[in-house]
Amino acid sequence: MPLGAVRPSPLVEQAAERLREQITDGHWPVGTKLPGETTLAKELGVGRSTVREALRALAGAGLVQPRQGAGVFVIATEPAEDWPARLRRAAVSDVYEVRMAVEVQAARLAAHRRTPEDVLALRAALAGRRTASAGDDATFVDADIALHAAVVAAAHNPVLTDLFSEFVPVLRDGLIDLLTLTGLRTHDPNTADDAHEALVRAIVDGDAEGAVDVVRKELEDPFGG
Structure with a gap:
């Protein structure tokens, strides 16, 4: 399922939501390494900084985890309950x-x-x-x-x-x-x-x-x- 470009502003929220949908829908199962920032930025039609902030938001929700030198991996398919x-x-x-x-x-x-x-x-x-x-x-x-x-x-x-x-x-x-x-x-x-x-x-x-x-x-x- 292609990601599709997002509309302007608020880009970070839209990008995070689009990525979250891919995770919760099972497109990227737990343990999967996400595509790199450059690839995600191209698919979403946003800059790498926007992707970086979106991934940070997903990490805060307990969905992904960055691993030094290895990339960003899916660790859950449902957001952590606060x-x-x-x-x-x-x-x-x-x-x-x-x-x-x-x-x-x-x-x-x-x-x-x-x-x-x-x-x-x-x-x-x-x-x-x-x-x-x-x-x-x-x-x-x-x-x-x-x-x-x-x-x-x-x-x-x-x-x-x-x-x-x-x-x-x-x-x-x-x-x-x-x-x-x-x-x-x-x-x-x-x-x-x-x-x-x-x-x-x-x-x-x-x-x-x-x-x-x-x-x-x-x-x-x-x-x-």
Whole structure:
């Protein structure tokens, strides 16, 4: 199947899409070495620099891999699913298991690394959670997540911070659903306040194991008190 020349602008996107179609349609199976840049450029009717950028995009999607001195090879026929997409379709229970690992380590590190600014942020987030208890479930969940985010931030590990940020959309939906289904806040609008106060206190006091213990108990029974 001939590639066919692409229309002007945006050339890179068009070239990448045309090459992607050849791969996903099976024209170039996994393990196949792609034609050289000059050949591809001629078939697509674009410059070599455009082909180079298109191949870079395909490599980013996990479809091809350049090998030094050997060329560019097909390594998959379907684009790699990005992390946010995987999280969106993941079971809430699976997300919570990973959240446990992230937040337990974050709490431990936060107790050792918290700064005066972190202490202020944690206390403000706890106060914000208490204020939000007068609002609806979504407002309360947002404030709850903000407190947990403050704990993660106090760990001063950018990787943990990024991981937690990726979890937030899934966590938010799951927690709102939990509160709606169980009605936990009907009789206790500020449910689990004692646990969150204990968490902040442990981090402020530098009690790493105490902070870890609180997080484990809370995440095993979210909003359970």
